[in-house]
Amino acid sequence: MSYLDTTHDVYKEAALSPDVGLCCTTNPIWELPGLKIPKIMQEMNYGCGSTVHARDLTNTPKILYVGVGGGMELLQFAYFSRQKDGVIGVDVVDEMLEASAKNFVEAEAQNPWFNKEFVSLKKGDALNLPVEDNSIDVAAQNCLFNIFKVEDLKKAISEMYRVLKPHGKLVMSDPTCEQPMNDALREDERLRALCLSGSIPIAEYVKMLTDAGFGTIEIRARKPYRVLDPVQYNTDELIYIESIEVAAIKDPMPADGPCVFTGKAAIYYGEADYFDDKAGHVLLKNQPLAICDKTANALKNLNRNDIYFSDSTFHYDGGGCC
Numbered sequence: 144m145s146y147l148d149t150t151h152d153v154y155k156e157a158a159l160s161p162d163v164g165l166c167c168t169t170n171p172i173w174e175l176p177g178l179k180i181p182k183i184m185q186e187m188n189y190g191c192g193s194t195v196h197a198r199d200l201t202n203t204p205k206i207l208y209v210g211v212g213g214g215m216e217l218l219q220f221a222y223f224s225r226q227k228d229g230v231i232g233v234d235v236v237d238e239m240l241e242a243s244a245k246n247f248v249e250a251e252a253q254n255p256w257f258n259k260e261f262v263s264l265k266k267g268d269a270l271n272l273p274v275e276d277n278s279i280d281v282a283a284q285n286c287l288f289n290i291f292k293v294e295d296l297k298k299a300i301s302e303m304y305r306v307l308k309p310h311g312k313l314v315m316s317d318p319t320c321e322q323p324m325n326d327a328l329r330e331d332e333r334l335r336a337l338c339l340s341g342s343i344p345i346a347e348y349v350k351m352l353t354d355a356g357f358g359t360i361e362i363r364a365r366k367p368y369r370v371l372d373p374v375q376y377n378t379d380e381l382i383y384i385e386s387i388e389v390a391a392i393k394d395p396m397p398a399d400g401p402c403v404f405t406g407k408a409a410i411y412y413g414e415a416d417y418f419d420d421k422a423g424h425v426l427l428k429n430q431p432l433a434i435c436d437k438t439a440n441a442l443k444n445l446n447r448n449d450i451y452f453s454d455s456t457f458h459y460d461g462g463g464c465c
């Protein structure tokens with residue numbers, strides 16, 4: 144039996160009997176005008192952040208959601224797309240597909256605008272998606288990819304890259320951990336399946352995305368998630384796990400490397416009205432310009448004493464350079 148079989152078993156159980164504390168983080172269950180999230184979907188919220196961002200969802204995008212859980216985020220996506228088969232949901236666990244299909248019937252009863260045909264559920268594996276190349280505008284996964292070991296994670300990311308249209312967005316939420324985890328934790332299949340011991344540092348996570356070809360990365364949120372303590376877990380030191388929300392955009396890879404936005408800004412405070420680096424960045428006097436990490440490094444290397452650089456907030460919300 145492999146760790147993927149254990150994962151299927153864990154989510155079969157979680158489909159048959161909702162497990163309220165399974166994943167989740169400090170996110171509120173957000174509701175929008177006219178959107179009601181059925182209680183059963185809230186109980187089956189096995190995500191660790193949000194992948195639904197209104198600014199990704201203009202112009203009725205075609206959406207793919209991998210690892211459906213109770214279906215809450217698919218309902219939130221359908222709120223924006225409102226078209227037959229506008230959201231494709233893929234899951235490898237039959238019981239999860241059946242449970243979410245039942246939840247969409249409940250959602251239809253509670254939401255006059257919602258038709259369960261807005262969501263098309265498909266049995267399939269994140270490692271071999273049953274979806275055509277270049278057909279998706281927004282692909283999402285929440286708290287699934289952290290479970291995968293490196294080779295499978297590479298495959299899962301490359302599958303998302305394959306199905307996205309050019310400039311399409313892969314929007315994700317996953318636990319990350321900056322501390323080393325020992326092999327006993329890493330190899331514990333149940334802990335891994337429960338999204339507790341598979342997480343990797345943010346820089347490694349981002350590198351997996353840029354190595355797959357995504358030219359732009361946005362770190363949109365970073366939040367407390369869990370601790371693994373030496374009393375209850377096989378570790379000598381307390382391990383702190385965070386969850387992040389990330390978008391990877393299928394933009395062409397710039398010749399000088401990817402643009403990774405971690406929430407940095409530059410503010411020019413010199414004597415002129417603006418500073419132009421002649422590389423595409425114009426900093427208006429005393430106006431913050433959101434910059435990617437690559438541009439931050441390039442501007443810092445100019446060694447000027449009239450530009451202020453703010454640190455990464457890990458809460459990038461659009462706009463800025465590149």
Ligand SMILES: C[S@@+](CC[C@H](N)C(=O)[O-])C[C@H]1O[C@@H](n2cnc3c(N)ncnc32)[C@H](O)[C@@H]1O
Pocket residue numbers: 150151154155166187188189190191209210211212213214216233234235236239267268269270284285286287338
């Ligand atoms: C941690 S839950 C997250 C569920 C949902 N994204 C949410 O936020 O509530 C992981 C989900 O991925 C599904 N899953 C597990 N392995 C998978 C695979 N290899 N391919 C597709 N789905 C998978 C599980 O059945 C479950 O629905």
